[in-house]
Amino acid sequence: MSWLANFFISPLGILFGLSLPALILLYLLKLKRKKQTVPSVLLWRQSLEDYTANSPFQKLKTNPLMLLQLLLLALLTLAMMRPTMNLNALRGLDYYVLLDQSASMSSTDIAPNRFAVAKRKVEELIRGMGSGDRMMLLTFGHHTSLVVPRTEDKGELLSALDRLGIVDTGTDLSEAMTILKASIGDHTERSKVFLISDGAIPDSENLFPPAVETVYEKIGEGGSNVGISRFSVTRPPTDDAGVQVFVDLTRTPDRTGPETLSLEWNNQTIDAHVFEWGEERNYSHVFQIPSVEEGVLTVSVDVEDDFALDNTASAVLESPEPIRVRIYANGFTPLARAINQIPETQVQVLPPKAYSATSETDIHVFDTWAPDTLPNDFDGVLFLGAAPPEEVGVEWGEPVDYPIVLDWNRTHPVTRGAEYRNLQVAKGNRIGLSDEFEVLLESRDLPLIYSLERGDRRFLGTTFTLVQSNWSRLYSFPITLVNSIRWLEGGASRMAEVAVFRTGEAIEIDTEIGQTEMTVINPLGEELTVSLLPDQRNFFSSTARSGEYRFLYPDGSEKVRWVNLLNEDESAITPTETLAFGEEKIEALATARPQSREIWPWLAMLALGVLVIEWWFYTRQSWV
Amino acid sequence: MPESTTKSTLLEPEFLRKLEQLSLVSRKLVSGKIRGERRSKKKGISVDFADYRNYVRGDDIRFIDWNIFGRLDKLFLKLFEEEEDLSVYLLLDTSKSMSHGDPSKFEYGKKLAAALGYLALTNYDRLAVTAFSTVHTEQLEPIRIKNRVWRLFEYLGNLSCEGETDLPSSCKDFAIRYARRGIVVLISDFLDPTGYEEALKALLSRRHEVFAIHLMDPEEVDPKYGGHLKLLDSETGEEVEVTLNSGLREVYRKKVAAYVSSLQDYCSARGIYYMSTRTDFEIERLVLDYLRRVGFVR
Structure with a gap:
């Protein structure tokens, strides 16, 4: 039996x-017979x-x-x-089904969409399982999810499959490969991998799947698409510079245009651009618009194609955060008045004894005094006539009287536009600088102004004090000071960059002190409660769907973040016929079926x- | 003859008028009791000159050809063909098996008998009709005059279809009863388990000129029914279980053809004129065309 x-x-x-x-x-x-008279x-x-x-x-x-x-x-x-008929052996096989749920699977080149068709294929696979066969179901978008561990239970597999939905993210198969390798182990003979995807898998050639038979079932039949692959908004620091909106579009080969690109500000069209495609698959355009206040800036391409997700991209413009500058000085300093003239700066003057390494400040200015250790968190530090802490790497030497200005770097953001010919310094200090430093202003005997970029931190220093020079009375002083503040904060471009978020990326949450919980409403209208860690940076990572995310604060205020696809790989929706994993090439199959199936x-x-x-x-x- | 006396429900008046133009053909010359419209082997009195012969004493001097006597001086006697009446016997099978078909073989047989009888009486032939089965054997005593044709129609109209077929005894009884030579037309389906040979022999024994007309129902030749059947013999009540498929149907068709063929061969071998017909064949065409073509009527 x-x-x-x-x-x-x-x-x-x-x-x-x-x-x-x-x-x-x-x-x-x-037999009962009919009577017939003859x-x-x-x-x-x-x-x-x-x-x-x-x-x-x-x-x-x-x-x-x-x-x-x-x-x-x-x-x-x-x-x-x-x-049942098992072609390989009496014992069942293990099937590993990788179902692509990335954004491109929402393409409608096959009805109702690729993901629905892919689910049907997986359902066929499940129903085709023979006795003793097992199946593991994984989905992958920007992350991989183990939906159902290896099981023979078709009901469980079908039920889980039914609940699966699509995500608006890019594709990353590396996690899936790791899980597969761990799951298959040495049982390569009795294992088979089914990859149900449209083949939009970036960097697949750098992936090395387990050495088992892999069947790639291509989903999709072509598709026509024009999509926004890059979108950035920059706001130059000066008020009159306006806003620059950079848009990069990509297309499938069948699209030749003309296309219309529109720019909306809070749902009102403020600019449009009509263009023809050239030879290239990409097209870039920059909208230059006057400065705008807070609101949502949306760029959209007015097309009807098979992939609607990438036809729009939005960003939320907010008032720029002030640059926090803390000046440590003994007594009066002309710095405070000069820096206060710079828009969007918030200046605080403190005595050296009030210095705390843990204070949250963007730029620290040490006037004639410097601490022994650098602050924990900062963007830039300016040392005026003070020896930096040892960890900066400046060797502070002997004083030199009346060093004469020889030359300066006219292209550096700090010294650009300034004229130092009339600068007179009564006393400076010799310093020793390694190669990573750059001298911006030099005299015959010593550097007068030097700079250093180390990671995302920037250092600027002078070897003389303001009171021992006539600099504060020269035009070059405010120019250099404004340039210094902008450079130390991160540079002009960094200051103006408006945050644009992509699906799957984490959004940093601005929290209030002591806040432990926050409610986020995602684009599907679902209310999500996020636990927060006090006194630490917190991130919200459930950004798989594109659209508007609303972060609700306890005081009733809210912040809006807009998440977009902006993924060129996903926008290229033409299905891939051949997948390359390392040196192995896998051709798409018309129909994938388990080898063991019921024959009743x-x-x-x-x-x-x-x-x-x-x-x-x-x-x-x-x-x- | 009054018109009403010749009216019949069996045959159409138009058909009857056409029949009046025809007569039965006897290929053997037969002698009758009285002079009729048939040539006899005997030379006699008629208008048709036949031959001469020498006059002998006792001959009727009215038939001496005096013109020849004038030229040759010898007495020759003119001989004329003597016309005699013909005996026509119709034997009609009235057994239960004749009741099948639409029209039934019995109805068809009656019409055929009526037509042939009318044709005989029109030509002053002597007509006798016998209907036979195991239940009854009814006779229409010989009639010769056309105005008695109503008796023929009345007789045929009163016949019923019942009993079994017993060809041998029926034909033997007939042979005994009617010794005078003549044309015998036997109308039957010849479905007799005891066979037809004895019956035909009995008719030939009296040196009759025998015509066998074999009636068949189309359903009998090519049955339309099929499947699992219990076949019931209409005369004997005997049952036979068959699964009538195409194979058995083919065997049956061949069997019917063989039966007809053997009857025909038997008749041919003995100088019996045989003819088979299906009841869906028009009786007018049968008599006016077919029987004429084969020389049974002219």
Whole structure:
């Protein structure tokens, strides 16, 4: 019986075989015949004698009708035992199904969309599993999810498959490969991987799938698309510079244009651009608009294509955060007044004893005094006539009287536009600088102004104090000071960059002190509660769907962040025929099927065919 | 003859008028009791000159050819063909098996008998009709005059279809009863388990000129029914179970053809004129065309 169980899902179906003797019994019963009066049976009797044999045994043996019916019942009996055909072995196989749920799978080049078709394919795979077969179901977008661990339970697999939805993110298969390798281990002979995808898998050549048979079922039949692949908004620091909106578009080969690109500000069109595609697959355009206040800036390409997700991109413009500058000085310093003239700066003057390394400040200015250690968190530090802490790497030497200005760097952002010819310094200090430093203003004996970029931190220093020079009375002083503040904060471009978020990326949450929880409403309208870690940077990472995310604060205020696809790989929706993993190339298959499948439906079909033949045979006897 | 006396429900008046132009043909010259419209082997009195012979004493001097006597001076006697009446016997099978078909073989047989009888009486032939089965054997005593044709129609109209076929005894009884030579037309389906040979022999024994007309229902020749059947013999009530498929149907068709062929061969071998017909064949065409073509009527 255990042997039977290997081949049949329902061995008890053999009980249906009892119908075979029942059929023979039916043949032993007398047939009810219709009466027909004839003039004479004389010739009929003679004909019958010629036609039939008299032996009942021979009659039973040669009755094709009964043989057909016996065959029919035997086939039905087999079918009821639900036999399976496993081409590899009696033991089942392990199937690993990787289902692509990235943004490009929402393309509608095949109805209703690629993801729905892909789900149907997976459903076919599940239904095609034979006895002993197991399946693991994974989905991948920008992350990989193990939907159902390896199981034989088709119901569980189908139920989980039914719940799956699409995400608006890019594709990253590396996690999936890691999970696969760990799951398959050494069982490579009995494992098979099904990759159900449109093939938009970036860097697949750098992925090395486990050494098992891999079937790639291509989803999609082409598709036409124009999409926004890059979008950035920059706001130069000066008020009159306006806003620059940079848009990069990509297309599928069938699109030749012309296309219209529109720019909206809070749902009102403020600019549009019509263009023709050139030879390139990409097209870039920069909108230059006057300065705008807070609101949502949306760029959209007015097309009807198979992939709507990348037709718009939005960013939220907010008032720029002030640059926090903290000046440590003994007594009066002309710096405060000068820096306050710079728009969007917030200046605080403190005595050296108020210095704290943990204070949150963008720029620290140390006037004639410097601490022993650098602050923990800062963008830039300016040392005016003070020896920087040792970790900066400046060797502070002997004073030099009246160093004479020789030359300066006219292209550096700090010294650009300034004239130092009239600068007179009463006393400076020799310093030793390594190669990573750059001298911006130099005298015959010593550097007067030096700079250093180390990671995302910037250092600027002078070897003289303001009171020992006439600099504060020269035009070069405010120019250099403004340039210094902007450079130390991160440069002009950095200051103006408006945050544009992509799906799958984490959004940093601005929290209030002591806040431990926050509610976020995602583009689907779902309210998500996010736990926050006090006194640390917090991030919100559930950004798989594109659209508007609203961060609600306890005081009733809210911040809006807009998340866009902006993924050139996903916008290129033409399905890939051949996937390259390392040096291995995998061709797309028309239909992927497990090798082990139940064959009872075929037996049942065969039985039906026999039934039709039997019917034909039976009725043929009565045909005139 | 009044018109009403010749009216019949069996035959159409138009058909009857056409029949009046025809007569039965006897290929053997037969002698009758009285002079009729048939040539006899005997030379006699008629308008048709046949031959001369020498005059002998006792001959009727009215038939001496005096013109020849004037030229040759010898007495020759003119011989004329003597016309005699012809005996026509119609034997109609009225057994139960004749009731099959639409029209039934019985109805068809009656019409055929009526037509042939009318044709005989029109030509002043002597007509006798016998209907036979195991239940009854009814006679229409010989009639000769055309204005008695109503008796023929009345007789045929009163016949019923019942009983079994017993060809041998029926024909033997007929042979005994009618010794005078003539044309015998036997109308039957010849479905007799005891065979037809004895019957035909009995008719030939009296040196009759025998015509066998074999009636068959189309369904009998090529059955339309099929499947699992219990066949019931209409005369004997005997049952035969068959599964009538195309194979058995083919065997049956061949069996019918063989039966017809053997009957035909038997008749040909014995100088019996045989003809088979299906009841869906128009009776007018049968008599006016077919029987004429084969020389049974002219």
